[in-house]
Amino acid sequence: MSTYIAPLRDMRFVMTELADLDALSSLPGLDEVTPELADAVLEEAAKLAAEVLAPLNKTGDGQGARLTQDGVVAADGFAQAYRQFSAGGWSGLSGDPAFGGQGLPELLHAATVEMWNSANMAFALCPLLTAGATEALRQHGSEDLKQRYLPQLISGAWxxxxxxxxxxxxxxxxxxxxxxxxxxxxxxxxxxxxxxxxxxxxxxxxxxxxxxxxxxxxxxxxxxxxxxxxxxxxxxxxxxxxxxxxxxxxxxxxxxxxxxxxxxxxxxxxxxxxxxxxxxxxxxGLAHMFTMMNEARQKVGIQGLAMAERAYQQAREYANERVQGRLAASRSGQAVAIIHHPDVRRMLLTMKSQIEAMRAFAYVMAADMDRTHRHPDDSERARHQARVDLLIPVLKGWCTELGVEIASLGVQVHGGMGYIEETGACQFLRDARIATIYEGTTGIQAADLVGRKLASDGGAAMSALVAEMRSVALEAGQSTDARLAPIGTAVAASAQALEDATKWMLSALSTDIDGALASSVDYLMMTGYVCGGWQMARAALVASKKEAAGEDQEFHRTKLATVRFYADKILPKVQALQTAILRGASGAVDMSIEQF
CATH class of the missing domain: 2.40.110.20 (Butyryl-CoA Dehydrogenase, subunit A; domain 2)
Incomplete structure (x- = not known):
């Protein structure tokens, strides 16, 4: 099993260039959040993830938790790791300072959540649930309950x-x-x-x-x-x-x-x-619990990203080390590492491009959450809240579904060795599989997106989102960098498809509810792919300017190539999903039970 290494360069890029960390520092309570502070937090989190949590991932999987007469006993090393995690203040990173938290932005917290889950998802589930419980109690608990319990939850003592x-x-x-x-x-x-x-x-x-x-x-x-x-x-x-x-x-x-x-x-x-x-x-109680549920759904979406990243790192390392086969275009006849084979490169870039799209989507939404909670202008808070409400089910559903797909692709890169437990590739697939189910299955997320979020405002929030996508696509299409034009074209076409599917969905909600619900998962996945393309196009615009300015040219060239792959090979799925959506239930609700 490969050693986990936090993808800090891409994390920093997304946080600063797409989620606009600098602008967050102007919000009330975040004036001390500088790029230097963010870097320090990311570096320390990366060390804890790689050096403490990741080494326990495989051993914990083999041993598991145990139920004894005295209660549940965690796998070996977990209690010590948790004490180190708690002592480092990680439980209270974005917690309310009134109860001992550090009050740092959700954007920074999201990056650490990705690291914890990439390193050791089983461990990371514990603080994830604590964060949700903390927020529900903070918002709805009596003053007495908050004073007695919140400091201990935020500190990680409980x-x-x-x-x-x-x-x-x-x-x-x-x-x-x-x-x-x-x-x-x-x-x-x-x-x-x-x-x-x-x-x-x-x-x-x-x-x-x-x-x-x-x-x-x-x-x-x-x-x-x-x-x-x-x-x-x-x-x-x-x-x-x-x-x-x-x-x-x-x-x-x-x-x-x-x-x-x-x-x-x-x-x-x-x-x-x-x-x-x-x-x-x-x-x-159900309304109060949804405070916790939405907190958890956002974090579980990031889990999908995290497991995909870990599976990609494992597959990339194996592909660089495994020597097998010869290149058809080579005259040397020498065996090469499998990363030289076109199909292996396709699989790895399929993983990488979607991971970077998910990261951009998740981190930008985390910044939207910060603005929802902290922006001084009521109308801006409401605008960002509408965006978060609309996209939370997409983040949860799309990222976790891709997490499973990408972990499975990681097994495929390994070939037969991926199916063997010793390599570690199949653990990521096994672990990722639950994320599409808990905190509401993908079908439940899709029903929420279509039946509640779209219906509640007649598609207004989605229309505003599509308008932003079109603006980014237009900017890419008008760029002097010829590499951006096909990216802009692909995003524009995808935004149009999303708009058309949304119009159909809004109509079906009043005329063919079964058809709408039968197509809802396709609609959720379509929205996710288009949101990913929107953020990747934004990334390409930044990368083009920075490469031209001579800044970290290798990173930005790689980013541009990755975005182009996403536009060429991933975004076409949007058109297929649109076709499926417009065909409604297509017999799914007409068949008798016996026919199944």
Whole structure:
């Protein structure tokens, strides 16, 4: 298995040139965020990822987490790594300074999330869930709960979880049955939750669960769900962990991948009831939980990028080392490393170009999130919020689907050796596979994009996005650099296809809802590819100017070649997806169940 090396050059390029880190420093609270500070953070994160987390990835996969009589025990080395992670302040990088966080921009946090997940996705899931729990509590918790729990979560002294689904519920949260019975100023919870990532472990001295449950007088359906904070250990008067609460992990799931991340079945209230505290308003739990869910969906989208990057690094290294075959155009007859073969180069560039498109898309959205939270102008905050709301399901769905595809392509580059566990290539595929499923499957993301986001504003946010794409395409087409013209043409055609598909989708929502939903995943993937092309075209414009100015010419020439490949070989998928979308359900809902 190759050693993970953070792609710092491309990260810096995207952060400074596309996400405009300098402009973020003018926002309230970010005046100290200089390029020098960002570089220092990235360098230190890269060291921790490469030297501490990555070496545990393969061993953790082989050993896995274990359930003992005393609870879940993390794989060897994980507890020590987590203590180092927490001591470095990484849990609170973008956390609220009022509760001990560093208050750095989400853009910088996104880059570290990519590193943690590339190095060791199973480990990175723990702070990912904690970040979501922290944000939900910060936005909706009472002042008392925030004062008692947020400093410990933000510091990483404690970790957080999200407890949504149950055996009978799956993704249908209206079917949640866990009960929360009032008991003075607290509640006692009874029920079982499944698929709880890092639901129990021995890396910290407390685990804080955010749990969806129903009070006795709650109405049926999602309108009767409330959100509760349930600690593994109740707090003493001095807020230190005290008595064990009535919540336990009763089993661990046996999974395809992420073996070192315990996926727990959690039981609440086997004895006297698990003591919990209401977060936010009663019967508003699902809305409150979506604060955490959206936070998690953004991070899971970055997971798709991260796993693709790791798979690419492994494949690239193997392709440089593996000597096999001879080039058809060569007269020497000598065997060469497989990276010289045209099809291997095609596979590697397919991986690289889409990774760079995903990174640009994800980081620019992270900067949009910063502007949503911090911009002093109300209208600007609203504009960026509309963009984030529209594209969160695209980020989550498109990047995780590509993460699986690219990890699979990494196995293909290895040939037969990719199917052998010793090389490590198949672990990335196994680990990446879950990301398209949790926090809402790709189908759920697509239904959200089409049924909620497009429908809510009649496509206004998408129209504004397409207009920006056209502007970038026009600039590329008018450039004096002849290399940019075909890129501009490809992006313009893709933007037109997206606009046409959006018009069809808006019409179908009122006339053919089954057709709209049957085409929704194609529409989500199409939007992702076009967004990737838009950001890659922006990158090409910057790279052309910097190369002409003599700045880091090799990097910028490589960027231009990578963008051209994306425009020539990846963006044509948009036209095929448009054709599929315009054909609606095409029999998918007309066949009888027996015909399947």
């Amino acid at each position: 970790t957080g979880t999200m407890n949504l689904t149950e055996p009978q519920a799956g993704s249908d949260l209206a079917a949640v049955r866990t009960k929360a019975v009032p008991d003075g100023n607290q509640y006692r919870l009874y029920g079982q939750k499944i698929f709880i990532t890092w639901g129990d472990h021995d890396m910290t001295d407390n685990v804080i669960h955010l749990v969806l449950a129903r009070t006795p007088d709650a109405p049926e359906g999602v309108r009767g769900i409330s959100l509760f904070l349930v600690p593994k250990f109740l707090l003493n008067a001095d807020d230190s962990p005290g008595q064990r609460n009535d919540v336990h992990c009763v089993s661990l799931e046996h999974k395809l991948g992420i073996h070192a991340s315990p996926t727990c079945v959690m039981s609440f209230g086997d004895k006297d009831g698990a003591i919990g505290y209401l977060v936010g308003e009663k019967n508003k």
